[in-house]
Every structure is written in C-alpha cells, then in structure tokens.
Amino acid sequence: MPVSRASPPVTSYRHRRPRRSDVALLDVDQVTVRFGGLQALDHVSITIDAGQVTGLIGPNGAGKTTLFNVVCGLQAPNGGTVVIDGVDVTHDKPHRRARLGIARTFQRLETFGTLSTRENVLVAAEMRRGWSRERFDVAALAENIIERVGLRSLADERVDQLPTGTARLIEVARALASKPRVLLLDEPSSGLNDSETHALGSMLHELARDGLGVLLVEHDMSFVMAACDYIHVLDFGRVIASGTPKEIQRDPIVRAAYLGSSDSGASTEASALRSHVRVVAGSDDVPVPAAGNAGAPTLTLEGITAGYGLIDILHGVDIAVQPGQVYALLGPNGAGKSSTLKVASGQLQPREGKVRLVGRDVTGESSDQLARDGICLVPEGRGIFPNLTVIENLRMATYSGTSLAQVLERAFERFPRLAERRKQIAGTLSGGEQQMLSMARGLATDPKVLLLDELSMGLAPLIVESLYDIVKRIAAERVAILIVEQFAHEVLGVADVAAIMLHGEVQYRGDPEDISSVLEAAYLGGDGSR
Structure with missing residues (x-):
C-alpha cells in the first residue's frame, strides 16, 4: 500500500550560525528535581545566550515544564543552580527573578x-x-x-x-x-495556523536580533527546527543532546528517544512476559487478519473534528480498524493522538463527524455506555490503582455487569503471570506487569475494540517488545486494536496498518514498512539537511 502524504514543506525563517557568548544570559547548572521517588530532572545543565532562540524539546514526561518552573522559581530544585546574568537566583522568589529579566508564557x-x-x-x-x-x-x-x-x-x-x-x-x-531579557515560551504555536506560526518564528528572530534570549518549548518540530539556533533535548529528566537543528536531527540518540529503538534482544523480564500470556481461542501462531480483509470495520471514525474550548485539535480524521487488525496511529507530541482515542472512547464528543462500532452510529454515546458496548481504553500511564491488589484492580472491571469469577477467569487465562501475583499490591509490580494488569482489566470485559494509549511509556525497549508480542496475540482473537504511540519502531513490527498524525490530521497512511521511511521527517521536522 503506498504512503499517502499531505505534509507541507518545512519553512526556514532564516539561515545563520548560532552565536555562543562567553557569559550566558541564563545559566542552569546541574539542576536536579525529585518528586518523592521520581527523578524529574537529573543534573540538567543548559545555557541561554542573548541574541539567540534556543529550543528545549523532548518526549512527553521528559521534564521540560519542570525545568521551566525551576528557572522561574515556581519549583525549588533539590540541587544545582540557576544564574541570571551572573546573579545566582536559585533560592529567589519568582517576582525577584521577573525583575531581573525573566518572563514566560504557559502551556495552559x-x-x-x-x-x-x-x-x-x-x-x-x-x-x-x-x-x-x-x-x-x-x-x-x-x-x-x-x-x-x-x-x-x-x-x-x-x-x-x-x-x-x-x-x-x-x-x-x-x-x-x-x-524581559530572557523570554520563556511554553507551546506558543499551539492553535496557530501555518501563516501565524511563520509570523511567530520571524518575530522571535527579530526579538533575538534586539538582544533578547529566547527559550522555546514546543511540540511542532518543523517550527522548532526552522526557528531555533540551538537546541537542547531532554529525555527522562536528562539532557541527551545539544546542538544545532541539523545536528539534533541527525543524532541517533535523539532519533531513538522520539522514534524508539529498532534493536531486538532478550531479557529476563521480557522473556518472562512472553511466556506468561496465552491466546484464549487457538494457538500462539493464529494468523492475524490482513489489513485489506473484506467486511465492515469494527471501529470507524469518519471526518472527526474535535477540540477543547474554542480550539479544534482534530481536523477531519478518518480511521477504520478491521476485526483482528492492529492499527498504529503514530505522531510526535501534541499531534492529537490521545484526543483521537478520547473521541473513540466517548470521553470527547466530536463537533463534526461520526463514530461507528461495527457499522452502528455511536456518536454522542457516553464513555461508560461505549465500554458496555465493547470499546475498551487502556489509558496512558496504565491507570491501575497502585494501593490495591491485583484482584482488587480486576474487580473494577465488574462495573459492566461481568461477574468477578468471569473477570478473573479471562484475565488469568490470558495472563497467567497475574494469577501468580493475584494478592500482590499493584504498585509493587514491575512496569511490564502493571501494563499487563491494565490490559487484563480491560480485556476481561471481552471487548470488540481495544484502544491502547502509549503502551511503551516508561518501559525499557525489550519490555515494550514483549508487550507488543502480547498485542499481536490478542489481535489473533479477532479484537480490533487501535494503538496510539510516539515510539514507532516497536509498534511497526506488529501493526497491519500505520498512520502518522501531524497537527490534528492524518497526513501519512500506509503499510508499516512504507510509513517507516517517512518517520524521521515527520517527527523531527525535515531531513536534517540544514
């Protein structure tokens, strides 16, 4: 299947080499932030120079907003320093930093x-x-x-x-x-059209020419790569790369952070997860139906336009998932992927378009009714109750009318590993086991459609590979699966159809192998030739 493409070309606002001064206007040195046991920032060091637009990018949860809050004084660091034009403001209040020249906008x-x-x-x-x-x-x-x-x-x-x-x-x-002397911008292009985004980029360079230092957090990679002189990349609270846009686009570590790793291998937990899952009906090698099979799709989104408040996030989205098919919806942060799942699961009502379940129009139905009808969402972040046991988590699935005995039978039949952990507190399970529990709870209601949001979040690549092996086996039971994922390489190995969403539109669609050829340009804003 050929890849269909409707992506606008990358616009370059100007070409100039980054200027690096001897004394930075803003110097963040070895900043560390912990929230309980979570290391949000791990010895992060970045500098912002006068006369330069600096980008700060990274996947969801990388620590970008936390770093903004540290710079502004809204979040106290556990270690490190923040220096503005030679003045250490690490322990100063936000208003004191503002008077020294820090100004910011907010994601919200x-x-x-x-x-x-x-x-x-x-x-x-x-x-x-x-x-x-x-x-x-x-x-x-x-x-x-x-x-x-x-x-x-x-x-x-x-x-x-x-x-x-x-x-x-x-x-x-x-x-x-x-x-201000330093301007911090958090997602400034969100909601802007192409011409407005271009005008914003031009204005930022005019401000930089006047001597302002700009730090830009943004999900629109085309905008970042065209507007920024220098870029820092965060992942899991660490700076994994710094350089010019051209250097960042070509950095293999950055590509792995955004696209996932294509490496394969084995680990103890990965092997254990594979060996503790069963296909309910049939053997492990039951073939998954091909993407082009005839018959009505199990799930159809037709011309979906939806958003929040006055802004539309999705624009004319069309998706159809067949029984037993794995449909991978890929795209960078902020593309609209999770909003698409919210529409499919009834959490977000579309302004235009239709949602169909096995041909029946279910547009406007509540999320609890759609769950009873057979649409199951496994949310980003797993959505388990960490202080409850495995059995107590599974008991939550009885809301649909399925008895606890049936829920446990279906869950333990698919995931025998959970039977061994039935009395264990869910928060003490491994990351892979917690994701298994989240999937088991949803599948226990015997859904027709399984919606998976960022299955790989926070998990090692080998564990992700194992979970996608489980996904493939579940699809063999004729469950239609729509996966939303930022990390592409792992899911493309099990997908029958793949699509890339950018700016709320499905701009590429085709066979997984064809889609893989356009991933880098879609995620990192061009081919890195600048």
Whole structure:
C-alpha cells in the first residue's frame, strides 16, 4: 500500500550560525528535581545566550515544564543552580527573578479573559513601570508591542472571545511588556495556523536580533527546527543532546528517544512476559487478519473534528480498524493522538463527524455506555490503582455487569503471570506487569475494540517488545486494536496498518514498512539537511 502524504514543506525563517557568548544570559547548572521517588530532572545543565532562540524539546514526561518552573522559581530544585546574568537566583522568589529579566508564557493559558488585548498588555507594562520606577510611556509601549505581535485589529477585543491561538500571542505580548531579557515560551504555536506560526518564528528572530534570549518549548518540530539556533533535548529528566537543528536531527540518540529503538534482544523480564500470556481461542501462531480483509470495520471514525474550548485539535480524521487488525496511529507530541482515542472512547464528543462500532452510529454515546458496548481504553500511564491488589484492580472491571469469577477467569487465562501475583499490591509490580494488569482489566470485559494509549511509556525497549508480542496475540482473537504511540519502531513490527498524525490530521497512511521511511521527517521536522 503506498504512503499517502499531505505534509507541507518545512519553512526556514532564516539561515545563520548560532552565536555562543562567553557569559550566558541564563545559566542552569546541574539542576536536579525529585518528586518523592521520581527523578524529574537529573543534573540538567543548559545555557541561554542573548541574541539567540534556543529550543528545549523532548518526549512527553521528559521534564521540560519542570525545568521551566525551576528557572522561574515556581519549583525549588533539590540541587544545582540557576544564574541570571551572573546573579545566582536559585533560592529567589519568582517576582525577584521577573525583575531581573525573566518572563514566560504557559502551556495552559493564563490570560485575563475579561480584559481586552490592550488591557492585558497594559497590566504588564504598568507593573514594570511601578516596580522599576522607569520613566516611559506605558500606552506607547503597549501599542508598539501589540503592533509587533500582529494584534492591532484585535486590540480592543475581550480575550475570552478570541481563539486560543490568538490568546497565546496575547500572552507573548504581555510577557514582552515587562521588558524581559530572557523570554520563556511554553507551546506558543499551539492553535496557530501555518501563516501565524511563520509570523511567530520571524518575530522571535527579530526579538533575538534586539538582544533578547529566547527559550522555546514546543511540540511542532518543523517550527522548532526552522526557528531555533540551538537546541537542547531532554529525555527522562536528562539532557541527551545539544546542538544545532541539523545536528539534533541527525543524532541517533535523539532519533531513538522520539522514534524508539529498532534493536531486538532478550531479557529476563521480557522473556518472562512472553511466556506468561496465552491466546484464549487457538494457538500462539493464529494468523492475524490482513489489513485489506473484506467486511465492515469494527471501529470507524469518519471526518472527526474535535477540540477543547474554542480550539479544534482534530481536523477531519478518518480511521477504520478491521476485526483482528492492529492499527498504529503514530505522531510526535501534541499531534492529537490521545484526543483521537478520547473521541473513540466517548470521553470527547466530536463537533463534526461520526463514530461507528461495527457499522452502528455511536456518536454522542457516553464513555461508560461505549465500554458496555465493547470499546475498551487502556489509558496512558496504565491507570491501575497502585494501593490495591491485583484482584482488587480486576474487580473494577465488574462495573459492566461481568461477574468477578468471569473477570478473573479471562484475565488469568490470558495472563497467567497475574494469577501468580493475584494478592500482590499493584504498585509493587514491575512496569511490564502493571501494563499487563491494565490490559487484563480491560480485556476481561471481552471487548470488540481495544484502544491502547502509549503502551511503551516508561518501559525499557525489550519490555515494550514483549508487550507488543502480547498485542499481536490478542489481535489473533479477532479484537480490533487501535494503538496510539510516539515510539514507532516497536509498534511497526506488529501493526497491519500505520498512520502518522501531524497537527490534528492524518497526513501519512500506509503499510508499516512504507510509513517507516517517512518517520524521521515527520517527527523531527525535515531531513536534517540544514
């Protein structure tokens, strides 16, 4: 099956070599943050130079927002230092850092909704004049910034009546009104169209030319690669790479962090997981139906448009999954993959389009009704109850009317390993066993459709390989499986059909082998030729 492609070309805002100064405007050195037993940041060191746009990227849960919060003073580090223009601010309050020149926007909008665009900007400008005692025309500064950000026609509009993408630009304008030296931007292009994104990139370079240091956290890799002079990559709380966009795109460690590893092998836990799963009906080598089999799809999404608040996240999404088929929906962070699963499971109602289960229109049905109808979602992060035993977790599946005896019989028949751990507290299971428990709880209700969200999250590659082997065996029982995954290599080995979602649209679709050839460009924003 040929790969269908509708991806716009990468736009380069400008070409210039990164400037690295002797003294960084912002210096984060060996920062460590722990939340209980979780190491969110592990000796992270990055620098931000004046006159440069610096990117901070990484998969979900890498620690990007935590690092932003450390820089701004919203999160105290367990170790390391934060230095702004030679001043150690590691233990200073957020307002003190703001006065030294730190300004930021937020992933979740923090505008004043009942105020106009102009009033939002004036708030920051007035505060700057108040504490700094500078003599400047607040109104003139606000008007200049509004013009620069391209908000002139919306200056008098209430912010809560504007699209989310526009509100993000207002946040940028408000941050600029505080006259910062370092500007931290968290997902600024979210909700912007192509022309607005291009304009934002151009504006960031204009600001950098004026001497501002910009630190950009963003999921749109095309935007990052075109806009940034230098990029740091975080994964599991560590900096795994730093370099120019060209160097980052070609770094094998970065590609592995975003796409997963294609290496194969064996480990004790991986082998154990494989040996402790059974196919309920038939043998282990029952063939999985091919992607082109005739008959009505078990799950169909037709022309789905959906979103949150005023912003649409999904745009005309079409997906069809046949009985016994593994359909892999791939894509970088923020592409809309998890929102697609929320629509399929009834957690997010579409504004346009239809959801069909075995040909029947189930659009608008509640998530609990769809679960009873046969759609099972295994959520990102496993969704188990860590303080309950294995049996107590499985008991939760009886809400659908299935008896506990049937739930346990189905779960232990598929996953004998869980029978051995039936009285064990779920939080003490290995990561692979916890994922097995989450899958067993869903499958115990004998669903027609299994939705898997980021099955590989937090697991070693060999364990992920074992779990996908289990997925293939489950598909052999005629269960339609839709997998949402960021790490592509592992899932492509078991998928019958694969698609890549970008910016809320399915932009590539085809056989897994064909899809693998376009993964790097889709995930890392181009071919790395710059």
